[in-house]
Structure formats: C-alpha cells, structure tokens
Amino acid sequence: MTVQTKCFIELSDIVALRFDCKKCKTITIFPVEEFRDMPHICPNCEQEFYGFHDNVTKHTMREFVKAIRAVNAMTEKGGFLFSLQTSGPST
Ligand SMILES: [Zn+2]
Numbered sequence: 001m002t003v004q005t006k007c008f009i010e011l012s013d014i015v016a017l018r019f020d021c022k023k024c025k026t027i028t029i030f031p032v033e034e035f036r037d038m039p040h041i042c043p044n045c046e047q048e049f050y051g052f053h054d055n056v057t058k059h060t061m062r063e064f065v066k067a068i069r070a071v072n073a074m075t076e077k078g079g080f081l082f083s084l085q086t087s088g089p090s091t
Contacts, residue, residue, distance in 0.1 A: 023042065026044040
C-alpha cells in the first residue's frame with residue numbers, strides 16, 4: 001500500500017504577505033486585507049527590494065493581492081471551492 005499526503009491551501013488561508021530582506025534578513029509582514037503597496041526598500045537596512053522606477057513589480061504585487069481577494073469573493077458566492085496544492089511541509 002502506498003500512502004500519499006497532499007497539502008492544499010485555500011486562498012482564504014492567506015492572511016498576510018511576508019517580505020524577507022535578502023541582505024539583513026528583516027521580515028516585514030502586511031495583512032492581506034490592509035495591503036496597499038510592497039515596500040520599495042527594507043525598513044531596516046534600506047536594501048532596495050526593487051528599482052524606484054520599477055512599476056512592474058509594484059503593479060504585479062498589487063494585482064496578485066487583488067486576485068486573491070477576487071477569488072475569495074467568488075468562492076464565497078459561487079458553488080465551488082478553490083485551493084492550491086503545495087509541495088507539502090519540508091522534512
Ligand atoms: Zn534589510
């Protein structure tokens with residue numbers, strides 16, 4: 001017998017966005033419901049997360065959060081549930 005464990009995450013499980021600075025390891029967390037914009041720099045060491053004029057990154061992150069909110073609203077009203085399969089907990 002083979003036993004398989006599959007892990008799924010529903011978008012409603014996503015409550016916050018986390019940004020880790022690659023330089024100083026500072027973690028910045030934003031609640032999804034309150035998220036407006038991704039920080040341009042690390043609030044601790046001021047490492048640039050993306051170029052000041054890079055509107056693509058800023059726009060993509062906004063659209064990502066917008067999509068999470070929209071899919072959540074659809075699943076609340078619709079006759080389906082939506083989830084994403086993950087690679088599961090690391091061992
Ligand atoms: Zn930093």
